[in-house]
Amino acid sequence: MTIPNGASPAPNASIATSPNDLPSVPAILNQISAQGAHLSTTPQDYDSRLQLLASARALVQALETPRETMIKHIWAQPAVQVGITMMYEAGVFHVMAKKDGPITVEECAEATKMDPKLLARLMRHLGSMGYLIETGVDEYAPTNFSRAMSLRIIGDGYPCIINGLFNTLSKFGEFTKAHDNKMVLNHTDTALRHAEKVDMDVFTWLRSMGLGAHLNNHMAGYHQGRPSWMDANVYPVEERLAKGADTSHDAPFLVDIGGSTGHDLAEFLTKHPRHPGKLILEDLPVVIDHVQQLDSRIERVPYDFHTEQPHKGARAYYMHSVLHDWPDDVCASILKNVVAAMKPGYSRLLVNECVIPDRGADWQATALDVMIMIEFSAKERTLADWSRLLEPAGLRIMNVWSGGDGAESLIECQLA
Template structure:
């Protein structure tokens, strides 16, 4: 058995990205088949604790200290670096090692592994805080909210589990910017969301599409956060220098540590008329899944009003199949519902939404099959 498992491990580590995900899905299915009822309950009991202790690790900079050290660190050294009590720290480290977030090299001695180095990076560190501080309370409030509302559809951003969790009557995107620390964590995790795998502009024929376009700007990144997509585009296609515009709310752009060179940064609320006219592409990445249909139509119509003769919209979102939706997509779907009264959409729902905004689907290119992340090219009807 050990030899067979080692052979499978070696083959899996050599797989490409699609093969790697096939192995992950197979292992997930196999685990469920092998679980006893006790195993299932134990797995559920550990779900909340894992993110909780990961948050403790971030608070204490455990991942950062281990990732920066060339040698394993013992509990005494980490206690000195973190200021945590020796005994308490031992319990935390032991747990982190048991779930694979750090590696135990010997009694009371630990070093970084791949997960440690991931969690030491700002974007993924922000993800831990976002999932614990922002998403966690919302999920806790979700069952009671549904019971109180008699399990009716959630399509009003002012009446969701979010309001119950944070005792506010304001929608999430009005309340969160008033909480700078929480809001910063959202922006940080957005910089790494979907960071692995083929970039969208390598699957969608972006370079071919802009080849005959002589105007400027080439692309407006509407609601683009910290500009990670503009930066990726400029890195891949240096000829786009000074032809890319990043737009987001002033409170988001204020969190930028530095403005990306060669990219114009402009404050803008996408519920107001689009000030940049005649761009080749208006790009929306994971924007429309934050809003119900009526709000999305308003956003899209502002962009259509700014169109020049060559303008199109690129929508970077999940396009769900009608059956067999991947677990990552269903997770995000329910998260959007609980937080924002929104959802992920099927291909039929995208066609219906765009038609209501005076657009039609020109093409759909899926660049991340596992999550169904896709580029929808929308053009005037």
């Protein structure tokens, strides 16, 4: 490690073992008490729960010492991630969810063919971290979290990220040093290519690792349980899209470009069953081929967004978590194909992405931004970044509809 010239001397080592912010603890506890009382009267209120969660996190940080935080980051959390991934792949969470009560390590090992001595150590760590409930010696009951690990939309994210992308994460520092510690925004020069010595983007890489379906399920899971743009209190679909739309049977109404296996359009169909025209799902052929259990009213179209958009004059083209995967030059080429298909005065482009505020960004958005930087050499964007990208493409931002903390916004555009 090099210490910059003129840096002040290291602080007294005792700070490593002092709580981070003990004087703040009483105030945080008061806040938690008030927020907890409020939540108990409105248990379904999303924002109240997040506010209480933020206070609970602040409490943990205030109480922890730097040493404890450090051990948590570099021992406990990596050990959790590796343990969960191994147990998920072996099917331990499915076995536990099926029994849905206390189960011994021996039973889990027997059912999954894992070495009981190895499994005992992994489960012990998950128990000590609160992800399983220790009910006896080498015996555990599931938690809500571990039950949910038997769902692919939750579990598949672990092999996808840990097995597919962790090597890249660990090489990001090396990659950046090779670029004189400069940020790289270039889709042909990514930490993934550096780490894995391949000429592939993340999607191609994960598919080559047998993790394509895992990524699709992970994306579906990432979007669960948060306010969605198509909810009545976020974007008025009826007023902004349905009203004035071409009502003919085959008129394209909503085209989801890079829509993965169709979870957003499926949600749209449930929430807006009486929409006019057609719903169209577009993604690469290899993704469309994997679509299962999608309502037959949603048309599936294999399409590469670097080519001409086949559906012209749709009421709305929609891209969710697509443009953030690419630096501006690639986005400009994707947008060119959308803009060319849009009908003046009629078509909208709906971009469903994070709009990072100048301060006070949510941790989920900042985490995603760093992951996107590492994996794609791309970024989450501020409103100024979005304007700089969308306006030169020939679009005008009509409105930005916010989904609230931790949720993407809907940037509504029309031709300029």
